[in-house]
Amino acid sequence: MLKIKDLSVAVEGKEIIHDVNLSIHSGETHVLFGPNGAGKSTLLMSIMGFPKYTITKGSITFKGKDITHMSLDERARMGIGMSFQRPPVVRGVKTRDMIAACLKQSNDSVEIAKLADKADMSDFLERDINYGFSGGEIKRSELMQLLAQKPELTLLDEPESGVDLVNIALIGNLMNDLLEKNCPIQVRKCMGLIITHTGHILDYVNARTGYVMCDGTIGCVGDPHEILNTIRERGYDECIQCYLGRIPPND
Amino acid sequence: MTKKTSSTFQEKAKAAIDKKAALGEDIDLKKYTGKDSEIPYHKDPSELPSDVKERMLGAGVILEDTSQRSGTYLQMDNMPVHYSTTQEGVEVMPVSQALEKYDWMPDYWWKAVAVDQDKYTANIELNNYDGYFIRALKGQKTVFPVQACLYLAKEKMVQNVHNIIIAEEGSELHIITGCTAAVREEFGLHVGVSEFYIKKGAKVTFTMIHSWNPDTAVRPRTGAFVEDNGLFMSNYLLMKPVHSIQMNPTVRCVGENSTVRYNSILVAVPGSSLDIGTRVLLNAKGARTEIISRAITTGGDITARGYIEGNAPEVKGHLECRGLILGEKGSIYSIPELKGNLANIDLSHEAAIGKIAEEEVEYLMARGLTKAEATAAIVRGFLHVDIEGLPPLLSAELKKAVDASEKEVM
Ligand SMILES: Nc1ncnc2c1ncn2[C@@H]1O[C@H](COP(=O)(O)OP(=O)(O)OP(=O)(O)O)[C@@H](O)[C@H]1O
Ligand SMILES: [Mg+2]
Numbered sequence: 001m002l003k004i005k006d007l008s009v010a011v012e013g014k015e016i017i018h019d020v021n022l023s024i025h026s027g028e029t030h031v032l033f034g035p036n037g038a039g040k041s042t043l044l045m046s047i048m049g050f051p052k053y054t055i056t057k058g059s060i061t062f063k064g065k066d067i068t069h070m071s072l073d074e075r076a077r078m079g080i081g082m083s084f085q086r087p088p089v090v091r092g093v094k095t096r097d098m099i100a101a102c103l104k105q106s107n108d109s110v111e112i113a114k115l116a117d118k119a120d121m122s123d124f125l126e127r128d129i130n131y132g133f134s135g136g137e138i139k140r141s142e143l144m145q146l147l148a149q150k151p152e153l154t155l156l157d158e159p160e161s162g163v164d165l166v167n168i169a170l171i172g173n174l175m176n177d178l179l180e181k182n183c184p185i186q187v188r189k190c191m192g193l194i195i196t197h198t199g200h201i202l203d204y205v206n207a208r209t210g211y212v213m214c215d216g217t218i219g220c221v222g223d224p225h226e227i228l229n230t231i232r233e234r235g236y237d238e239c240i241q242c243y244l245g246r247i248p249p250n251d
Numbered sequence: 252m253t254k255k256t257s258s259t260f261q262e263k264a265k266a267a268i269d270k271k272a273a274l275g276e277d278i279d280l281k282k283y284t285g286k287d288s289e290i291p292y293h294k295d296p297s298e299l300p301s302d303v304k305e306r307m308l309g310a311g312v313i314l315e316d317t318s319q320r321s322g323t324y325l326q327m328d329n330m331p332v333h334y335s336t337t338q339e340g341v342e343v344m345p346v347s348q349a350l351e352k353y354d355w356m357p358d359y360w361w362k363a364v365a366v367d368q369d370k371y372t373a374n375i376e377l378n379n380y381d382g383y384f385i386r387a388l389k390g391q392k393t394v395f396p397v398q399a400c401l402y403l404a405k406e407k408m409v410q411n412v413h414n415i416i417i418a419e420e421g422s423e424l425h426i427i428t429g430c431t432a433a434v435r436e437e438f439g440l441h442v443g444v445s446e447f448y449i450k451k452g453a454k455v456t457f458t459m460i461h462s463w464n465p466d467t468a469v470r471p472r473t474g475a476f477v478e479d480n481g482l483f484m485s486n487y488l489l490m491k492p493v494h495s496i497q498m499n500p501t502v503r504c505v506g507e508n509s510t511v512r513y514n515s516i517l518v519a520v521p522g523s524s525l526d527i528g529t530r531v532l533l534n535a536k537g538a539r540t541e542i543i544s545r546a547i548t549t550g551g552d553i554t555a556r557g558y559i560e561g562n563a564p565e566v567k568g569h570l571e572c573r574g575l576i577l578g579e580k581g582s583i584y585s586i587p588e589l590k591g592n593l594a595n596i597d598l599s600h601e602a603a604i605g606k607i608a609e610e611e612v613e614y615l616m617a618r619g620l621t622k623a624e625a626t627a628a629i630v631r632g633f634l635h636v637d638i639e640g641l642p643p644l645l646s647a648e649l650k651k652a653v654d655a656s657e658k659e660v661m
Contacts, residue, residue, distance in 0.1 A: 048617060073616040073625075082617055088610045091573075092632020101618045102630070127631075149618060 002191055003152055004045070006058035009046045015056060016042045017216045024153070029179050029192035029205050035236045039087060040195045043213070044155045047193070048082045049075040062153065065154060081151030083142035085158055089130045093149050095141060096125040102148035111148075115128035119144035135162035136171075143174040154178055156194040160201050173203030179205050194240040199228040212236070253278025257357065260366045264376035269617035270393050275497025275526050278468050280374055283409035283440050283654070284328065290404065296325055296333040303327075303402065304434070310462045311652050312400040318416035319644065321425075322397035324383040327404045331381055340391030341424070342384065343399075346415055350382035359415050361472030363446035363503075371442045371470045375411045383411035383446070387453070389423035396458070396645065398427035403467065406437030411617060416444040418453035418481075423643060426455070430469075430492075431462040438466040438494070447483065451506060452543075454482040465491040465522055471498040479506030484627055486638060489525065489655035490518040499528040499556060504538035504566075514638055515544040516653065518552025518660055519581065528556025528586075533566035533596070545572040545633055547660055548581030558588045563597035570600035575607060575633055577660070626661050643653055 002024040007018035016039050024030050036038050046053040047060060049072040061069045067075055099112050113181065117168045118121045130138060139159055146154060156175065163171055175194075183190035194201060201223055210224030220227060293299060296314045297306075307325075317323060324345075326330070326585050331345040342349075350356050366376050383399050396433055403410050414566050418424045441463070443481050457640050463469060477483045485504060502511050513529040533541040546553045556613035559568035574583035587600040607629050615625035638646065 050617075071616075072613060073619060073621050075654045076617050076619040084614070084617075088614050090614065090629060090632065092635055093615075093628055094632075097628060097632070098615075098618065101615060102618050104619065105624075133660060136488075145618060166332065 001063065002193075004047070004058070004062040006108065007046070007055065007060065009042060011042060011054050012052045015216070015232065016239060017046065020209065020218050022218060024193060026189045027183070028192065028209065029157065029207040030247070031196045031202070031207045031210040032193060032213055033197070033210060033231060034228055038213045039216040040213050042216075044082060044193065047155060048072060048080060057191035074216060076149075080153035081091055081146045081149045081153070082155040083139070083146060083157055083159055087130050087138060087142065091127065091128050091131065093129050094123065094244055095129050096146055099127050099148045101146045115144050116146055118147070118177075120170060124178055136164060136167045136219060139163055139171055140167070140174070143171060143178065146178055147174065152189050153191045153193070154239050158197065160196065160198060168200055171233065172201060176204045178226045195198070199224070202228070253591070260361055260376050263367040264373040266375065267507070268370055269375065270367065270369050272371065272497065273371040274499060275470070276524070278440060278470065280370065280409065280440075282407070282438070285409050285411065287539065288326045289637060290330045290332050291617055292331075293325070293333045295475065296323060305449065306431045306433065307400050307402065307429055308464070309655065310400065310431040310622040311460045311648055312398050312429040319394045319395050320398050321395040322385070324385070324397070324399040325402065326381070326383070326400070326412060327402045328408050329380060334383070336397070338393055338395070339392055340388040341397060342386040342388070343397055344384050346382045346384040346413055350422040359417060359446060359448055361446075361567070363476055364444050364472050365594070367478075368472060368503070370433065372444055372472050375413050375442065375444055378411065380411035380413055381567075381582055384412040384415050385426060387418040387419060387424040389419040390421045391419070392423035392621035394642075394644070396427045399426065399428045399499075401428070401430045401441065403432035403439045403441055403445065403463075406435050406439060409440040409442065412443045414443065416455065416457070417448045418444045418446065418450060420450045420454045421452045422450075423454045423640055425642065426457045426618045427645075427648060428457070428459045429462070432464050432467055435464050436466070438468070439464065440467045441467065442508050443471045443524065445471065446474045449475065449477045449481040449483050451479045451481060453478070456641060458486040459488070461487075461489040461493065461496070462491045464492075465492040465633060465658060466494050467492050469496040470497075471500070473498065475500070475502040476507040476638070477502065477504050477506060477511060479509065480638075481509045482505055483510070484512045484638070484640060485514070486641070487513075487515040487527075488649065488652055490516065490653070490659055491599075492520045493523050493525070495524045497526040499530060501530040501532065503532045503534055504540065505534050506538075507535045508537040509535060510538070511540040512638070513540070514636055515555070516634055517544065517546040517553055517555065518656070519546070519553045520547045520659060521550030521580065523551035525551065526556070527556040528558065530558040530641045531568065532560045532562065532661040533568055534562045536565055538562045538563065538566045541569050543571045543636060544573070545636060546572065546583050546628070547577060547633070549573070549577050549660060550580040554581050554586065556586045556588070557600065558590070559598050560590045560592070564591050564593065568599070569598045572602040573633070574604035575630070576605065577607070590629050630660055631657060
């Protein structure tokens, strides 16, 4: 289980996330909506443990352990994995090397070939990671790495943005593998937290909880399909009202 | 060496014997002895002492099983101690012998490198030093490389070599040169003149691995001519400690559509000072060049130079220098220069120096690697350059050499 309690996060001295509370139980996938600049990516980066994101208040507990001050790589080894919205190009490091790293430094070429085939990335194995990759290729590559890593908690930052309709199905299936197929229901431990603007991924993963984030705070909690419909019809105003509603009246 | 090539060279050399090199710390040649060590000829080089063989192996020269080599030349200090070929159409011999054997040798003597370039070249001429002669006959395509090892055995020794490499029309020649020294506390000096002649349609790959001592100074002097449709590909690897190296080879593309590729992988540890450049003159229509260098300092100083001159229409050249500064000390000075002498040319360069990007390290850490593992993976990637057109066997050799030296960097 992932438990986030009263979490505030600052980036370069500026507080961006304020008092966020959120829990994901084993086997659940939650969805995070919210307008541009709301702080969604910041929240994911903070859960992953990037050093630039300073936790100024609150705590993160994962699998019963307080990881608030645990380093990025320790968190990864504990079972947290994340797809990057804009991963860096690393010249000289091949896509193959990245998968090997995700497979706990194992160079199992059969396994690597299988994963690449599944993500339709076979032609990319000998290429420098992310170098000249198109937007959709980056998404596939990120999911392929996560499939190798097999995290218990998967954090996906807009996995479907910029992906064409044919590739959406491929991406959707990869996510389904990651969060469901690879985790048999009886013993399902996989957890997911997915940022999306379009909601397309709701067709591929079984998500029953959604949040709307505005100005660094979680405003609404509810069924993700309903939230999506509200946003489609009325934009984020509803969310903001819901958020304002929680602020105690002045006098 | 007995046979004099020309008295004019001797005169020019005499006039230049005190001429300091344009670049690099000046070295007092009197500090070194040039006297020959008494090292006998070895018919079977695998009989050399095991410590010598091990050092040679560290520079890519294999003596135990030479089935993947088409020829071998070994020189210790100033003595050729072994030379042989297993490939028909490939000649490997001391240059002194080639001077006796071929009356056309003057056509290739001090033509690609000027005898009076500086005191180092002059000294070689005045003292008639030996070196290797490697030649691929017309149309001869070799698969396995010829290996040459220049070995500095005695302390306080100056090793001087004068090498001539000729690839006749349509031939293909691969050379691995390992330059190394016995493990010594004392200082030593290596000066090597290499003249390359790459004829029409010929292809030469030249992979040079330097593995010296912290007190060795090195002054290679290299020049090359590349004719129509010829290809010259040079890979230089220096990852071990050295006191000071300065070289700035000049390649002249004199033939139409000739191509030159230069790759250098440089590591400067504390106490090492490297000044390494490449000059390519694109003198014929459609000539192309690509010069790539990767420089890492863990505390030493590196000057990485590159110079491309476009003197003919439709030439194309690109310079790329990337430098990584690992640790607190050390410097990298990148000097890319382009000179265009007419409109219809395309020359460009890019250079970037810095530490490893935090963001890249974190990306790998998010996949479970520790900070040290992530850094190592990025450095390894930086050093392993994919060299377009290098035959797989040579790529594998180069990779092996990089792997073997990687620990020095980490
Ligand atoms: N290094 C930084 N310094 C200052 N402000 C930052 C920094 N990084 C992020 N921010 C700000 O924090 C806010 C939240 O950014 P974040 O990337 O988390 O938004 P988001 O919800 O993921 O938006 P989007 O939907 O556009 O991806 C933005 O206003 C952003 O400009
Ligand atoms: Mg974002």
